[in-house]
Amino acid sequence: MEFAEFNKSSSFTIRNARMDDVEQIIRINRDSLPENYPHYFFVEHLKEYGLAFFVGLVNYNVVGYVMPRIEWGFSNFKQIPSIVKKGHIVSIAVESPYRKMGIGTALLRESMKAMKEKYKAEEVYLEVRVSNDNAIGMYEKNGYKKVKLLRGYYADGEDAYLMAASLL
Numbered sequence: 351m352e353f354a355e356f357n358k359s360s361s362f363t364i365r366n367a368r369m370d371d372v373e374q375i376i377r378i379n380r381d382s383l384p385e386n387y388p389h390y391f392f393v394e395h396l397k398e399y400g401l402a403f404f405v406g407l408v409n410y411n412v413v414g415y416v417m418p419r420i421e422w423g424f425s426n427f428k429q430i431p432s433i434v435k436k437g438h439i440v441s442i443a444v445e446s447p448y449r450k451m452g453i454g455t456a457l458l459r460e461s462m463k464a465m466k467e468k469y470k471a472e473e474v475y476l477e478v479r480v481s482n483d484n485a486i487g488m489y490e491k492n493g494y495k496k497v498k499l500l501r502g503y504y505a506d507g508e509d510a511y512l513m514a515a516s517l518l
């Protein structure tokens with residue numbers, strides 16, 4: 351008997367997100383995270399910051415996304431308070447059967463590269479649940495440091511770490 355079981359060594363590709371990916375991105379977001387957003391929120395981020403908005407594909411199907419934003423704000427690194435251009439990882443997720451294959455890392459790195467090269471951002475930051483060991487591990491392996499504890503950041507009262515990395 352043969353099983354059409356998914357092979358973890360299967361390869362994936364990364365490309366910029368398109369408008370016709372939005373429904374799939376929303377579905378992955380709802381299945382993966384308690385932080386969900388209305389349809390227009392995804393569309394606006396794709397329109398505004400599309401050069402740093404990526405999806406991961408396996409067999410032509412979207413299985414992950416990274417949704418970014420570009421902002422001006424106080425540096426998380428400079429000694430003297432100064433305003434810098436910062437990338438913000440608003441949301442990143444990979445569908446559960448496709449995790450631990452490197453897709454999350456590839457999405458994160460492509461978005462950070464575009465933040466730096468296309469948008470001239472100097473830093474990148476994000477918030478993550480203090481209990482989210484998988485995501486925190488991925489961020490730390492990609493140069494992020496915990497810079498602040500945001501108490502009661504989430505709707506259910508959980509704290510967040512603000513994590514940031516330099517893009518210079």
Ligand SMILES: CC(=O)SCCNC(=O)CCNC(=O)[C@H](O)C(C)(C)COP(=O)(O)OP(=O)(O)OC[C@H]1O[C@@H](n2cnc3c(N)ncnc32)[C@H](O)[C@@H]1OP(=O)(O)O
Nearest residue numbers: 441442443444449450451452453454455476484485487488
């Ligand atoms: C700003 C925000 O959006 S915060 C919320 C982040 N998103 C979520 O939590 C949604 C649910 N989780 C996911 O979708 C995924 O687990 C992600 C996006 C966090 C990681 O995606 P993946 O494709 O699995 O990541 P990837 O395979 O690149 O793993 C990268 C590293 O993350 C860490 N990691 C990922 N999964 C695990 C795990 N199950 N156990 C331990 N470490 C893990 C490891 O350090 C891993 O490095 P390694 O492969 O060298 O050991």
Ligand SMILES: [Zn+2]
Nearest residue numbers: 439440476477
């Ligand atoms: Zn955020």
